[in-house]
Amino acid sequence: MTAALETTTLSRSELIWPGMCGHNSLFAGQIGDWTWDAVGRLCGTDVLRAHNAAGRPTYLSFYYYRIRGSRRFHLRSPTFGDRLRITTGLFDFGSESVLALHRITPERGADVPLDLDEFYAGDGDGLYVENFNRWVTRGTAGSNEGLVRSSPVDFRHRHLPSLPERYNPRVACHRARTELSFVDEGLGHVPDGAELHVDYEVDAARDLNGVGLLYFASYFSIVDWALLRLWRGLGRSERSFLDRIVVDQQLCYLGNADAGCVVTASVRRWRAAGDESRELFNVVLRDRGTGRVLAVCTLTVLIGDAP
Amino acid sequence: MTAALETTTLSRSELIWPGMCGHNSLFAGQIGDWTWDAVGRLCGTDVLRAHNAAGRPTYLSFYYYRIRGSRRFHLRSPTFGDRLRITTGLFDFGSESVLALHRITPERGADVPLDLDEFYAGDGDGLYVENFNRWVTRGTAGSNEGLVRSSPVDFRHRHLPSLPERYNPRVACHRARTELSFVDEGLGHVPDGAELHVDYEVDAARDLNGVGLLYFASYFSIVDWALLRLWRGLGRSERSFLDRIVVDQQLCYLGNADAGCVVTASVRRWRAAGDESRELFNVVLRDRGTGRVLAVCTLTVLIGDAP
Numbered sequence: 001m002t003a004a005l006e007t008t009t010l011s012r013s014e015l016i017w018p019g020m021c022g023h024n025s026l027f028a029g030q031i032g033d034w035t036w037d038a039v040g041r042l043c044g045t046d047v048l049r050a051h052n053a054a055g056r057p058t059y060l061s062f063y064y065y066r067i068r069g070s071r072r073f074h075l076r077s078p079t080f081g082d083r084l085r086i087t088t089g090l091f092d093f094g095s096e097s098v099l100a101l102h103r104i105t106p107e108r109g110a111d112v113p114l115d116l117d118e119f120y121a122g123d124g125d126g127l128y129v130e131n132f133n134r135w136v137t138r139g140t141a142g143s144n145e146g147l148v149r150s151s152p153v154d155f156r157h158r159h160l161p162s163l164p165e166r167y168n169p170r171v172a173c174h175r176a177r178t179e180l181s182f183v184d185e186g187l188g189h190v191p192d193g194a195e196l197h198v199d200y201e202v203d204a205a206r207d208l209n210g211v212g213l214l215y216f217a218s219y220f221s222i223v224d225w226a227l228l229r230l231w232r233g234l235g236r237s238e239r240s241f242l243d244r245i246v247v248d249q250q251l252c253y254l255g256n257a258d259a260g261c262v263v264t265a266s267v268r269r270w271r272a273a274g275d276e277s278r279e280l281f282n283v284v285l286r287d288r289g290t291g292r293v294l295a296v297c298t299l300t301v302l303i304g305d306a307p
Numbered sequence: 308m309t310a311a312l313e314t315t316t317l318s319r320s321e322l323i324w325p326g327m328c329g330h331n332s333l334f335a336g337q338i339g340d341w342t343w344d345a346v347g348r349l350c351g352t353d354v355l356r357a358h359n360a361a362g363r364p365t366y367l368s369f370y371y372y373r374i375r376g377s378r379r380f381h382l383r384s385p386t387f388g389d390r391l392r393i394t395t396g397l398f399d400f401g402s403e404s405v406l407a408l409h410r411i412t413p414e415r416g417a418d419v420p421l422d423l424d425e426f427y428a429g430d431g432d433g434l435y436v437e438n439f440n441r442w443v444t445r446g447t448a449g450s451n452e453g454l455v456r457s458s459p460v461d462f463r464h465r466h467l468p469s470l471p472e473r474y475n476p477r478v479a480c481h482r483a484r485t486e487l488s489f490v491d492e493g494l495g496h497v498p499d500g501a502e503l504h505v506d507y508e509v510d511a512a513r514d515l516n517g518v519g520l521l522y523f524a525s526y527f528s529i530v531d532w533a534l535l536r537l538w539r540g541l542g543r544s545e546r547s548f549l550d551r552i553v554v555d556q557q558l559c560y561l562g563n564a565d566a567g568c569v570v571t572a573s574v575r576r577w578r579a580a581g582d583e584s585r586e587l588f589n590v591v592l593r594d595r596g597t598g599r600v601l602a603v604c605t606l607t608v609l610i611g612d613a614p
Contacts, residue, residue: 015355016355016517017340017343017344017355018336018339018340018343018516018517018522019326019327019333019336019337019339019340019524020326021516021517022515022516022517022518022522023511023512023513023514023515023516023519023566024512024513024514024515024516024522024525025513026326026336029325029326029333030326032325032326033324033325033326036324036325037324046388048322048323048324048387048388049387049388078517079517079518080355080356080517080518081353081355081356203532203535204330204535204545204548204549205330205331205528205531205532205534205535205548206330206331206332206528206531206532207330207331208329208330208331208549209325209328209329209330209331210323210325210328210329210385210386210387211329211386211387212330212549215325215329215331217326218331221512221513224512224513225510225512225513227512228510228511228512238511238565238566238567241511241512241566242511242515242519242566258545259330259545259548259549260545
């Protein structure tokens, strides 16, 4: 099926600068800005300075972030001077949430409309990104804990198309929240080796965004930081870590945290059932002090030079 | 004096997105992209994909980065939705280097040309940024050590104005390289407390840029990471660290490093002579294994609520 998205999609051509790519979370952060930009353009609200009915700042917080790619084109493929085409569609999830889908490909002639079945099959040569966001405000001034849902008064969403139920991101989020993993054990995947627990302290020097919240892209960095510890434990090199090809990453954001908060990352490797070419890693981030879960992330990584 | 910069300056208006600001080095990184963009537009070379005469990639590497601000407007002031005016001038330093000056202010009506004396006095309400860059290429494939100077064949610079000698950034760089500090002891500044030495490992998960080099903005993060350790040793809180106002930061880049390299940061606090309202911090980054100096950075921070 091809959804009729004419008035609810955007297409943009972007040149990749150093501040948008690399062995870091800059590209994930950049995609997030494109999500905000799409909501600002298509939903009638000033996404950068949104306020709720009480006049308090409200933020289009990331709740679920999935990015799929391929050996040829993945999250760390874009580099200096690449020109990319980003085709974005927004979908209606009521007044408190919104879903953005981005198909990101090397720029090549004519723009092609977003096709949902192709998007969710994810087997083209692009990056397929889902950003499911919720409007939140601080529950307590000066604290990053206890964010509460709160929409801006001028947020328009009823003109956006509905997403077919089979693609509803809430299914994956429900799994992550209840099972603390996106790994589907029903498919026969099995854990390989012990779970590693490592502590990370939320860094006042680099982890908070411009409004003092733990930046959504920092979660990618913290997950990767923890993954690197497990990676080394497997006897693998920094070089092989830099060369890793992550073809699927799902991240569900369940809590925010203040600078100085000690986060325990629990990392475990899984063998993919019937597929020697890939391995899975599941990472759970918890506030060490309270046990509060901050995030659940599962990555699918290609192994060595397997095709 | 007002330099005649008509054909060698740029002015841009930019909206601040989450990926460009915060308690991190994103804004420093964004300014660096504006430097590269200015060189690309004014010097005839594709700065994102530059090559030397041998056909090898060459990068407009950061050698000296200074940023000055004020209590009202400093490196961490810009936040979501701010609109800034960036006025940029480039200056001729031969075929291997180039200097970019950026004056960055909140957007306000008419554009005002860059005035060098105002810029170097730095007492307006803007951010005053010097980026002195050198063209380099890798000396050894796959290694970030031993970068060597190498210019792209099509780099045009002779049309750029000369900088008056009194503003030559090489003077400050020479001090940094020989004295491992920008602190001018001749002015009577005195060290306060012992030097702190802390080890930081170059992080394969977040420190390298899109071409695998230690990203220039990551040096800001590493310096801040080390500063936070000293800050805590002074009995100060995370909150006060987040609230710090850095009105001057000078950073000289003397070496690059690979992921996994252990960097020893040596941090020392200085009392500013005859000025109770500010303190200085000097940070030296060294490759622990070889002693090779990677960077020298001095920050001037306002103390408490002093005017």
